[in-house]
Amino acid sequence: MKTVARDTKIVERLALCSIPVSIGVMGLKMFAWWVTGSVALLSDGLESFVNVVAALLAYFIIRYAQRPADHDHQFGHHKAEYISAVVEGVLIVVAALMIIQEAWGALFAPKLPDAPVLGLAINALAAVINAVWATMLIRAGKAQRSPALTADGHHIMSDVVTSAGVFVGLILAVFTGYAILDPLLAILVAFNILWQGYKVISHSLGGLMDKALEPEEEAAVRETITAHSQGALGVHDLKSRRAGAAAFIDFHLVVPAGMSVGDAHDICDRLEDAIKAVIPGATLAIHVEPEGERAHGQKVKVEGTPS
Known part of the structure; x- marks a missing residue:
């Protein structure tokens, strides 16, 4: 979509x-x-x-x-x-x-x-x-x-x-x-x-009341992350909200512990460009964390992201 x-x-x-x-x-x-x-x-x-x-x-x-x-x-x-x-x-x-x-x-x-x-x-x-x-x-x-x-x-x-x-x-x-x-x-x-x-x-x-993106929009975001997150290990805590024409999306991106800041930044830029192409007007906040970190003790991996 x-x-x-x-x-x-x-x-x-x-x-x-x-x-x-x-x-x-x-x-x-x-x-x-x-x-x-x-x-x-x-x-x-x-x-x-x-x-x-x-x-x-x-x-x-x-x-x-x-x-x-x-x-x-x-x-x-x-x-x-x-x-x-x-x-x-x-x-x-x-x-x-x-x-x-x-x-x-x-x-x-x-x-x-x-x-x-x-x-x-x-x-x-x-x-x-x-x-x-x-x-x-x-x-x-x-x-x-x-x-x-x-x-x-x-x-x-x-x-x-x-x-x-x-x-x-x-x-x-x-x-x-x-x-x-x-x-x-x-x-x-x-x-x-x-x-x-x-x-x-x-x-x-x-x-x-900050309603999330429509289910089909969120599915499109997840598919886009799957297709453009090469080099990362997974994502979790994907959240969104819609405000008229604007959309706000944030999630945690898990990368190898030894990955450089520059390489992680390149992945984030690639994801931002791809998601904005699917959801125009989107504002993204991506939190990069090294492998081994867990939000609330558990990482939720987006289906299809690299292992």
């Missing part, structure tokens, strides 16, 4: 473009609500208002996270993106609660929407725009390892689910004459949004 180095210009440009897109979609949805008076469409519009706030937050956090390391933040500012993603998850939950509040009141005084065809057409247009944009953000966020961009994409995709549910519900309400379907559907959609918010928050908290 080989990951791709982040293109900071792509990440920043997409984050910036999210702002006018979210504002335009919110305008369409609020216009659809104004035309119809539907509480479900109002709820959809309220979620889009949260999207605007989230897009603004994501843009400024992404710019901050891409700052180079400084004296106060010597490992960089990468984790700021996780903060943005957590806040965005909270905003998703807030949007769901706002929807439930609006729909709850309408349950006791339901009414069929006015001009439903025009309102649904406007809302459908907004949903299509959101679906295309959310797909772009999620793909780019994963490819560029941007938690903030990915969270923004999932947030917008939850909005698409909302719009689809509202569309179906309003059609049923109009054709059956059961006006209560409008607020009932809004509540059901709100619970789906709550679930999306939970997933965004839990994933982002994993990053803030």
Whole structure:
């Protein structure tokens, strides 16, 4: 497996473009609500208002996270993106609660929407725009390892689910004459949004808690060590953590007791270059120890390393 180095210009440009897109979609949805008076469409519009706030937050956090390391933040500012993603998850939950509040009141005084065809057409247009944009953000966020961009994409995709549910519900309400379907559907959609918010928050908290590399990434690191550790006897205590686009990897490298510092250094340089080619943005710390040393009384040898 080989990951791709982040293109900071792509990440920043997409984050910036999210702002006018979210504002335009919110305008369409609020216009659809104004035309119809539907509480479900109002709820959809309220979620889009949260999207605007989230897009603004994501843009400024992404710019901050891409700052180079400084004296106060010597490992960089990468984790700021996780903060943005957590806040965005909270905003998703807030949007769901706002929807439930609006729909709850309408349950006791339901009414069929006015001009439903025009309102649904406007809302459908907004949903299509959101679906295309959310797909772009999620793909780019994963490819560029941007938690903030990915969270923004999932947030917008939850909005698409909302719009689809509202569309179906309003059609049923109009054709059956059961006006209560409008607020009932809004509540059901709100619970789906709550679930999306939970997933965004839990994933982002994993990053803030120094979650290790993904299993396939760690496997790639081990394979790379095996292929480029000629001259060494083995490694142990391999540890890693992911911080947005950055990865931090450290391990102990066991070498023959009589090996010179220069030769051990050459092996470390070779390993660093090979691992950085597989995990772009990685920062490595390799502790060299002579044969006979044992971490915690036991050396754990990476399978396939020289004996």
